[in-house]
Amino acid sequence: MPPVPVQRRPLLQRAAAIVVRAVGILLGLVLAGFGALALWSHAPGGRLAAVALAVLWVIWVGTTGLLASADPRAWRAWGLLTAGCVLLGLWWGTITPSNDRVWAADVARTLRAERQGSEVVLYNVRNFDWRGEDDYTARWETRRYDLDRLRSVDMALSYWMGPAIAHTLVSFGFDDGRQLVFSVEVRKERHEQFSALAGFFKRYELALVAADERDILGVRARVRDEDVYLYRVHMPAPAMRALFEQYLDEAESLRNTPRFYQTLTANCTTIVYAMMQRIVPGLPLDLRLLASGYLPSYVQEVGALTTGYSLQELKARGRITERARQAGPNADFSAAIRQGLPVQAR
Known part of the structure; x- marks a missing residue:
């Protein structure tokens, strides 16, 4: 019996998948970088605590992002990543300018x-x-x-x-x-x-x-x-x-x-x-x-x-x-x- 030919994805489909993966990686890097720098700039507890929180954020985004990108149907990974982003956004929104500080x-x-x-x-x-x-x-x-x-x-x-x-x-x-x-x-x-x-x-x-x-x-x-x-x-x-x-x-x-x-x-x-x-x-x-x-x-x-x-x-x-x-x-x-x-x- 002759071998069954392997079905290959069309070139355009493979290229689209590569582009989507590249965009996802870029967005992940932006998200990780923004959150880390925001925490480094504002997190309470001193400089050491700020660095620790920034590192934890990068680990969180990196881990959940990799799991989500490896399997788009991994809803738990997507949910954890989204929850982290929502919490970061809510915290960021609480940082407001003031005229009442101990100024230079x-x-x-x-x-x-x-x-x-x-x-x-x-x-x-x-x-x-x-x-x-x-x-x-x-x-x-x-x-x-x-x-x-x-x-x-x-x-x-x-x-x-x-x-x-x-x-x-x-x-x-x-x-x-x-x-x-x-x-x-x-x-x-x-x-x-x-x-x-x-x-x-x-x-x-x-x-x-x-x-x-x-x-x-x-x-x-x-x-x-x-x-x-x-x-x-x-x-x-x-x-x-x-x-x-x-x-x-x-x-x-x-x-x-x-x-x-x-x-x-x-x-x-x-x-x-x-x-x-x-x-x-x-x-x-x-x-x-x-x-x-x-x-x-x-x-x-x-x-x-x-x-x-x-x-x-x-x-x-x-x-x-x-x-x-x-x-x-x-x-x-x-x-x-x-x-x-x-x-x-x-």
């Missing part, structure tokens, strides 16, 4: 504004005297500004981790020579250290700081050894005022409804971009909004930097690191760091 001194207070026409009174403007990271004289001030006297907007970039990563700050200048800097920052708790990885996982709240230039630019150049650059941003007067007021609105929003910092989507640059989009509709999205160290080239391409200079010239003349470090305690800090800064087209 430099973000301990929140900005508050009172507006009467063009007059603005700002409460809790930071003006610390920094001698070291943990050695400072804390000063929180009340200041009054007339937005009709607003004359300039400067973008400051402070590089703290390579050429692609910079902190973005915006400084507003008034016709009396005063400067006020707004900075969207991580609101760290006391003795807490920043981690860009933990910033993806609800680890830090957002803070909006209004500060004197000597404080907020000086501490980065002098104390934290960051490399700081300043660029004049050319905007019509109504747009400058609108941006200033956007910062005030953002401060009020954070006072009423705290939000988490998010390394990718809610950081010092993306929030400023969102504010600018309300003023300049159609402002293009760009990867340089994430790699903020390259932000000056983006701002130049949209026509907002001083014209007549190459980007290299603007960067070289806008580097204020040494000028900030050399400015004495009695010097006009804002004037000193702007020596040689191109502010007019040539």
Whole structure:
């Protein structure tokens, strides 16, 4: 009797099975990684307990996932995997932002504004005297500004981790020579250290700081050894005022409804971009909004930097690191760091 031919699955069916298996493995890795990092960032009981829970989660997902993928009819394995995901999701949903924690001194207070026409009174403007990271004289001030006297907007970039990563700050200048800097920052708790990885996982709240230039630019150049650059941003007067007021609105929003910092989507640059989009509709999205160290080239391409200079010239003349470090305690800090800064087209 002739042998019965073996029935082979069609090529397309086998390829589909491979794709499904690959997608399942990828989703399992994402699920295991997300849960592990979430537990590592938030689990109670100290760092050792957090690591132990993260490892247990990976083992749980790996074991139940392998059993489920080996036999799609293994409903018990699927049920255990689903139950773990539901419990993780419920726990994750309980982690909410707060304005009531033991904050680090430099973000301990929140900005508050009172507006009467063009007059603005700002409460809790930071003006610390920094001698070291943990050695400072804390000063929180009340200041009054007339937005009709607003004359300039400067973008400051402070590089703290390579050429692609910079902190973005915006400084507003008034016709009396005063400067006020707004900075969207991580609101760290006391003795807490920043981690860009933990910033993806609800680890830090957002803070909006209004500060004197000597404080907020000086501490980065002098104390934290960051490399700081300043660029004049050319905007019509109504747009400058609108941006200033956007910062005030953002401060009020954070006072009423705290939000988490998010390394990718809610950081010092993306929030400023969102504010600018309300003023300049159609402002293009760009990867340089994430790699903020390259932000000056983006701002130049949209026509907002001083014209007549190459980007290299603007960067070289806008580097204020040494000028900030050399400015004495009695010097006009804002004037000193702007020596040689191109502010007019040539």
